[in-house]
Amino acid sequence: MAPTPQPATQPATPPAPHRAKGRPRSAAADRAILDATREALAELGWGGLTMGDVAVRAGVAKTTLYRRWPSKNELVVDAVASLFDELEIADRGSLRADIADVVAQFADLLARPESQAALLALFAEGSRDPQLRRRIREHIVDPQKRLVHEGLAHAVARGEVPADGDATAIAEQIDIIFDTIAGAVEHRMLVIGEPADPVWINRFIDLLLNQGLVSGCPGC
């Protein structure tokens, strides 16, 4: 989701976004625009954000925005999606710790004021636009799930999880666990408005990995 080449000739191949003939686009302007967009989004929300305001904040002309993004919608998508580029997986010694680490990163991301209105508005648009939903899955959801799957691979390498056990079933379970935790973190931050602190995160992972919440292990 780098600034897309907006001129009429669409190369269709990702490697060379725009041919280097004339004056190159200012990378500083790219960054300034995306930063200004996130800033304005945090202050004004999706509805209050205007292209003219973003241009003023970024110190560029409004036409410079439209050379890079065809509409406000696309600009906001890129500004929000770029937040998720920082997510990383670190081998912290156990499957549980790896999951906790990714969840904590996600919680930190959602704790930023610019993420909240932006991400929700992005999801709202995605609910009407299948193509946008696909981009959301590719750039936001899948990277997170990929991190957990990498963590699972580490766990198998450590012998923590039996490799002979039905691997796809375990992968599906990881998917469900991640959906659950991501949803819970989102709900807590975006709907309730309270931060998902480490204690809260630990409690959830206890619940999901070890035991039921209400009465321990009633079925055991």
Add this chain to the structure above:
Amino acid sequence: MAPTPQPATQPATPPAPHRAKGRPRSAAADRAILDATREALAELGWGGLTMGDVAVRAGVAKTTLYRRWPSKNELVVDAVASLFDELEIADRGSLRADIADVVAQFADLLARPESQAALLALFAEGSRDPQLRRRIREHIVDPQKRLVHEGLAHAVARGEVPADGDATAIAEQIDIIFDTIAGAVEHRMLVIGEPADPVWINRFIDLLLNQGLVSGCPGC
């Protein structure tokens, strides 16, 4: 969240919204406007919705909208919040069944096309507006949690849950369970875009009430 009295004199007391002196406001117009708003929301999303369009769909003048709601924002909030008035608790014989019932109602609500963009956009606005967030908690979140608490009271009456056990702790656990399931349902419907069918719901409640997902009860 009934249509608020917009005239200058704000009674500040809920029971009598507007004094009955002149011609009363058309209740049919109220319903037509809210219905038209939800319809337009489903088709066009928050950003594409226009007051003029809603007025045309509802068959009323645009000024009639502004006599009831001060802005588009408030109108949409009311239109969305009214969806949650239908949520009910039924004593289905077990705590688990009661929870499953509420969750299924919530999932059905989120499955409606008009709910998705509307609810997310509502949450997005709430992330910037503490007063709106409070209204969301009062009219959407708390009613759901209240249902689960009522279900818990039924469970205690049935002897399913020990009343001597730390009641507040159990209530907190119920809160967390509900947050988790609500978040997961929201994530599945609003972010991923796939329905939370009964099988999926059952799987989640198994996870939350009975046993961990990955390896049964490893700590038992």
Add this chain to the structure above:
DNA sequence: GAGATACGCTACGACCTGTAGCGAATAGAG
């Protein structure tokens, strides 16, 4: 019937979107 209010209609100013045209600036190619 008198008074008060809602209704539909039209018109309006302010704002935002996205586009077009201009001259100046900045890169590579010959």
Add this chain to the structure above:
DNA sequence: CTCTATTCGCTACAGGTCGTAGCGTATCTC
């Protein structure tokens, strides 16, 4: 160094939307 292509900032613009104001008419209470 010159030529060419592209970007940049600036100004202006048409189109659409928001929310308000004014008017005559309709409908309710006293």
